[in-house]
Amino acid sequence: MGEALSDLATAHLIALAGISILAGLIQGSLGFGFAIVSVPLLVLLDERLAPVPQILAALPLSILVWWRERAHTEVRAVVLMSLGRLPGTFLGHALLGVASAAVLDVTIGSLVLFAVVVLAVGRAVPRNPTTETVAGLLSGTAGYVSAISGPPIALLYKGAPGATARATISLILVVGSVITLSGRFMGGRFTELDLWLGAVALPSTLLGLWLSGFVKDRIEGRPMQLGILALCTLAGVALLGRAGTRMAAPPTPLDDATEVARSFDPIRRAARSTRSPIGRRVGGGLGSGRVRAAPSAPSRPARPVGP
Template sequence: MTIALAGLAVALGALVQGSVGFGIALVSAPLLAIIDPRLVPVPMLLLATTHAMLTLRREYRDADWTGVGWALLGRLPGIVIGVLAVAVLPPRWFGLAVAVVVLACVALSVVRWRPRPTVPALLLAGVVSGAAGTASAIGGPPVALLYQHAPGARVRATLAAYFVAGSLLSLTGLFVGGQFSADAVGAAAVMVPFLIAGFLLSGPVRRLLDHGWTRPAVLAMAGVGALALLGHVALG
């Protein structure tokens, strides 16, 4: 029963990320933390990396590789912050800070802020994303918000490229910090079939979103993810 529920959460997250460009951690991580806390953050990061590889293979020509490079440069110090947060800080306070920052960015975007993927913005987003992604497996919104006005394929491909490299860096940081284990790899492997099923189902949905619905989807997912993180903090 636990495997079925966790698999459903992963499949739903994979469907969302395959359509919008991010969301597997936003949708799946809070649910997995409730179903079985051992599935977060390392197994979730492994699944997110696998999904990003599938997306990148499908749409790699549309990626903003320069932007990915700057965001990854910012992610490096963010990973250090995230590893320290996992080891030292109460998870609920760190999660609360990340959720508040994301909600503030979403609110500003809706009202009047028009973020652009400039070098300073990408560096800052990389830092926040690296810290949040390493500590909670939810690192997509800070970078995704910068590309909310880009075409859907560019959003998905750029985030996929960023997630592949960024998640591997975060996993390395967790390994060095002693939070990586063979059990985590096994738990992620069990979820891979569900991940692939959700990814395949995302094909028709992404074609629908590409007709002017990408930005609303990005903002909605970022907001929902932040609220889910707040809920997880409250329950924890």
């Protein structure tokens, strides 16, 4: 754990815990919103803090929210949106390979804001097999790319009762998070640091869920609709803002080989450690750009020739 978190500032870890409390409170009240609140703020502090740790921390949160409201779950919507998330995950993985993160943020953020405007001035989108499957597809793509997968689903539940929205959205997010994490793991976009950061954020996330129990019953009808639209607007603006930050920053492209190398690689970590025999021979040369040769075996004295 020390090696995994040692490069992160203590203040950033404290911020991770504090933001997770607020994000857990919001998701516990509305059924979604954890990543919308936490990811943009944490990325501004350190890009290593997001997005995978938020998916890890939000997974048990979504399970608990669903369990609390499970009697109001719409099973058909869960099945159709989950099926839609499967191709959405593959699409997100493919997009990360051909488009920059900034371009994807602009695209997803613009689509979310467009949907908010349409729903704010018109009627709610009807929930039927077609809209539910499309929402699942968009949610899977956005979730893989940015961890912000809630808006496409939540916009369908703009006019639904609070308990129905929280239960159904939460169960969809549970299934979707498992799909997204599996896709990232198989695609080499999952690191040991992500695991530790998710563990750091989890207690604060659960504290936020506990606090939501005092306010969730007051968010029904019009407040629920306004909350969904407000959070989706925040998501779109945050994605556009993050895109601007990424465009302004110096480019640091990471190809797939680099991402895989950052994943679980005990041999590489052992080579870096100066406490291991491998590290003493090889790791010492990594920082200076050269590899130290291992000591050669002593040569035997030549045998005399002749009688």
